[in-house]
Amino acid sequence: MDGSYARDSLDQQPHWPGRAKVILIAGGAGFVGSHLCDALIGNGHAVICVDNLQTGRAGNVAHLMTHPRFRFHQHDIITPLMIDGPLDEIYNLACAASPPLYQKDPIHTFKTCVYGSMNLLELAKSKGARILQSSTSEVYGDPEISPQPESYRGVVNTVGPRACYDEGKRAGETLFWEFGQHQGVETRIARIFNTYGPRMHPDDGRVVSNFIVQALRGDAITIYGDGLQTRSFCYVDDLVDGLMRLMSSDEAMPVNLGNPGEFTMLELAQMVLDQTGSHAALVRRPLPQDDPRQRKPDIRRAQSLLGWAPTVPLHQGLARTIAHFAAELGLPLHRVEMA
């Protein structure tokens, strides 16, 4: 891989302030990753975006491709990365995160979580770079307590259809912890709860994008189970802010990042119907195996350690997300403005 980023040449860029860093984002063309690219470029850093484009989309970073501080490399992190030049920070956001996508090739999903983490940790060690892992609320499985603090050890099925992701992410945390404890690497672990916003994949299969796409198309809204299971939804800008704060912090142990606002699937469906002006019906489907009944982050650690809390309310974030999907899918915007 030609990932050379000689600091000398970067220093010659007109907008290269002294505090700027060279930052690698694995999964940088994905939903969250691409917003993080934007934020870090906006803060004056140089970004190496690595993505295998399996679920990430080149279109998410198309607007950055000609930026002098941005480079894109198509690479799958399940094989080791070679990067020339210095590297200050690594964000590991690589992995399909929705069950329909990560279950398409479960062993590849597992390898992305585990072999991918190992390869990035080895890279961080060789470069002296700080590295942040995007872990997930999935490590809590189907939790028995709510909200979930970081000390909660989770209820995860090792031998089920979600295990390739859940256990892969749990194992990823273990690797990060080990490299932090015994390999001298500065590691950070974010446990990310449901996140939504523009650039979600329309076929992502998660509830926010499902509902919006169904409502915009006038299709029936699919409710799994009784629709009373809850999720918390964090707008992507809030999450990206939390990730950057965690990277800058001294905290090596896991930190929840999510929005504690809790909504049932039925409540979310109603908000989407209201905002899209859709009169679509609801259609019920059986709850998939191991689907968690509730998810709500305890964010007291993020608040105290990072001074972070989400700021974008769901109705506002939904409006922006609906506008994005309407534009991407080429559906008439007046349906949104009817909200």
Place this chain on the structure above:
Amino acid sequence: MDGSYARDSLDQQPHWPGRAKVILIAGGAGFVGSHLCDALIGNGHAVICVDNLQTGRAGNVAHLMTHPRFRFHQHDIITPLMIDGPLDEIYNLACAASPPLYQKDPIHTFKTCVYGSMNLLELAKSKGARILQSSTSEVYGDPEISPQPESYRGVVNTVGPRACYDEGKRAGETLFWEFGQHQGVETRIARIFNTYGPRMHPDDGRVVSNFIVQALRGDAITIYGDGLQTRSFCYVDDLVDGLMRLMSSDEAMPVNLGNPGEFTMLELAQMVLDQTGSHAALVRRPLPQDDPRQRKPDIRRAQSLLGWAPTVPLHQGLARTIAHFAAELGLPLHRVEMA
């Protein structure tokens, strides 16, 4: 690796009955693995013993080295194995299993559990071999219920000193389940509870070997915490019988193998003192982090699916184990016979 086992040449062995198989045992020079080698050789099979001799010991299989149906290969399964010729079954018993040993190189431990499992599963797939994973009661972590049935999802810390093993083994189960579900491999998963017997490593660091070695040497017996935490102890011959029955069964989901007899550490210490005739004192040490308070297998699945239950009572298995350690350590046997 020269692991060629042409069935033609094996068929020429005088003791090569028609039902004989070619069986690879990863970790075959370890405590459990070497007993399994003995049992399978005794049943007329050909055994390929693979071991990196990190915690396994060549002495454990020295008596088999000249056997015509036994081959030994020093190899670390974290790198792929190449085996020539047919292969009917694989037992994966490779990994240090006691905290002091597996914590010496945590990342290697993790790789043994995960990369090692992946490599053996790929081998099984390429050979059409059935493969059995030695998983562990450690997947239950510090359990909140007792006894633990296979449906219990465990309470495991992903970011602690036992995680390299516990999460590695959980991830191993996930890989076995995935290869069984989607890769056409016949997989078996044994969740092994505490096992003891001859050929345990004297420096293994687990409680049975610790107590016996301390008592035989006249050293004080180390009790961690209040000594009221419980374990169940399965004699190695019982476990090996269970492993072979599971391999021969049709059961792909995890099966507990262990002895439901439950003893506190203080009770075990007293039995060892009685049987060795030692008058050693007890010395207390702080409980290590994440040390489970109790472990007791629910073996109803093993009983109904495999017709298996342990048959060797603790006092009898302890006597055999003490005699073994006395001989290995060259300590006077009369101390044992005083029991």
